[in-house]
Amino acid sequence: MTTLDSHDKREVVAAIADLGTRYQPPPRWEARVWARVLRSELPTPPRTSWLRYLVPAVAVVVVIGVSGVLGAALWRTHRELGLVQTAVEDERDEVEQLRRDLVEARTEARRARVENARLHELASLRSLECADADADVGVGMDMGERPRNQLRRKSPQRTKLRPSVGVGCDAYDPLCGL
Amino acid sequence: MSMQAAVAVKLDPEAEALDALRRKDRRQALTVLMQAYGDDLYRHCRHMLGDDDLAADVHQTVFVHAYRDLERFSGRSTLRTWLYGIARHRCLDAFKAKRRRRRRFVITEELPQLADPQPRVDQRLECCGGAAALELAVQKLKPKARIAVLLRYHDGLTYEEMAEVCGERAPTLQARVARALPVLRRSLEAPGDPT
Numbered sequence: 033m034t035t036l037d038s039h040d041k042r043e044v045v046a047a048i049a050d051l052g053t054r055y056q057p058p059p060r061w062e063a064r065v066w067a068r069v070l071r072s073e074l075p076t077p078p079r080t081s082w083l084r085y086l087v088p089a090v091a092v093v094v095v096i097g098v099s100g101v102l103g104a105a106l107w108r109t110h111r112e113l114g115l116v117q118t119a120v121e122d123e124r125d126e127v128e129q130l131r132r133d134l135v136e137a138r139t140e141a142r143r144a145r146v147e148n149a150r151l152h153e154l155a156s157l158r159s160l161e162c163a164d165a166d167a168d169v170g171v172g173m174d175m176g177e178r179p180r181n182q183l184r185r186k187s188p189q190r191t192k193l194r195p196s197v198g199v200g201c202d203a204y205d206p207l208c209g210l
Numbered sequence: 211m212s213m214q215a216a217v218a219v220k221l222d223p224e225a226e227a228l229d230a231l232r233r234k235d236r237r238q239a240l241t242v243l244m245q246a247y248g249d250d251l252y253r254h255c256r257h258m259l260g261d262d263d264l265a266a267d268v269h270q271t272v273f274v275h276a277y278r279d280l281e282r283f284s285g286r287s288t289l290r291t292w293l294y295g296i297a298r299h300r301c302l303d304a305f306k307a308k309r310r311r312r313r314r315f316v317i318t319e320e321l322p323q324l325a326d327p328q329p330r331v332d333q334r335l336e337c338c339g340g341a342a343a344l345e346l347a348v349q350k351l352k353p354k355a356r357i358a359v360l361l362r363y364h365d366g367l368t369y370e371e372m373a374e375v376c377g378e379r380a381p382t383l384q385a386r387v388a389r390a391l392p393v394l395r396r397s398l399e400a401p402g403d404p405t
Contacts, residue, residue, distance in 0.1 A: 044344070044391060044394055044395060044398075045363045045391075047341065047344045048344065048348070048359065048360070048363040048364050049363050049364060049366070050341060051253075051257060051341060051344065051345055051348070051364055054253075054341060054345075055252065055253050055256045055257075056249065056252070057248060057249055057252035057266065057269060058262075058266050061248070061252070061266065061269065061270065062241075062244050062248065064270055065240075065244065065270045065273045065274060065277075068270055068271075068274045069240075069273075069274055069277050072274060072278065
């Protein structure tokens with residue numbers, strides 16, 4: 033056994049060389065090496081590829097994209113249908129309003145006609161009263177007192193009966209209606 | 211081939227392993243290498259790492275990696291030197307892993323001061339003639355210096371072979387060994403616990 037008393041370089045070197053005899057590898061270490069070798073030669077499962085995560089990610093993105101496009105199209109269609117519906121309803125309201133206006137106008141016209149008829153009737157009655165009161169006054173119509181020379185010049189066919197207006201009196205008769 | 215030549219081939223593990231490699235028989239080559247260099251490589255790993263379990267694990271890993279890479283062995287060095295190169299890399303990997311572990315796991319509580327179950331240094335010196343003290347002094351060297359000293363004096367490699375193992379120039383390694391020896395001597399001369 034090398035001593036280290038002198039601590040000489042040569043002795044240190046020899047002591048280092050002697051260190052090797054102190055340790056022995058564990059028993060059956062060769063069998064353990066072979067076991068590890070065989071284990072390393074076993075087929076290993078394929079390493080997890082990034083494609084394994086890429087494919088589901090792409091699928092999710094595609095599904096979300098298609099859903100979004102379809103949703104947008106549906107929303108746009110729905111909105112356009114709503115606009116058409118609104119336009120139809122507006123038009124229907126307008127037509128209804130026009131119909132009501134027409135009915136009102138007709139009613140108004142009817143009322144005006146009735147009023148007119150009543151006024152005519154009233155005028156007729158007044159004319160009759162005027163005829164009773166003064167025999168000289170024409171009833172409702174006159175021949176038109178025009179100068180004789182004008183009458184002469186015109187043909188008899190052109191001489192028309194002029195209906196009396198207003199209260200049914202002759203406009204040329206200043207006493208009519210008095 | 212004569213009988214003597216056959217015996218010579220049989221006794222030379224390098225030639226036998228290379229012959230097995232030429233026959234594409236990696237298993238036979240590894241068997242020869244394990245029988246020839248297994249013990250030396252284990253001691254080398256043990257002195258490098260200072261831990262039996264870690265040394266056994268690295269020692270096995272060296273041969274597993276050797277088996278994996280035997281087909282790519284180009285013959286630029288001897289198989290022994292090649293194996294020591296693998297062992298050096300695996301030992302440095304183990305050092306790095308140990309450093310990482312120490313950085314990651316910080317001891318927050320003060321551990322109680324327990325007596326070292328191993329015999330004291332003076333006892334070791336008495337019983338083992340200073341070998342244990344020398345081993346402790348070798349463990350105190352930096353990894354690169356430790357590798358150089360062990361390869362040179364424990365494993366008996368020449369500086370040229372060490373240069374192949376370490377990938378450095380032979381004079382560099384020679385200077386490293388020369389600087390390490392006085393450090394070892396001072397560690398051994400220092401009074402008290404060398405650890």
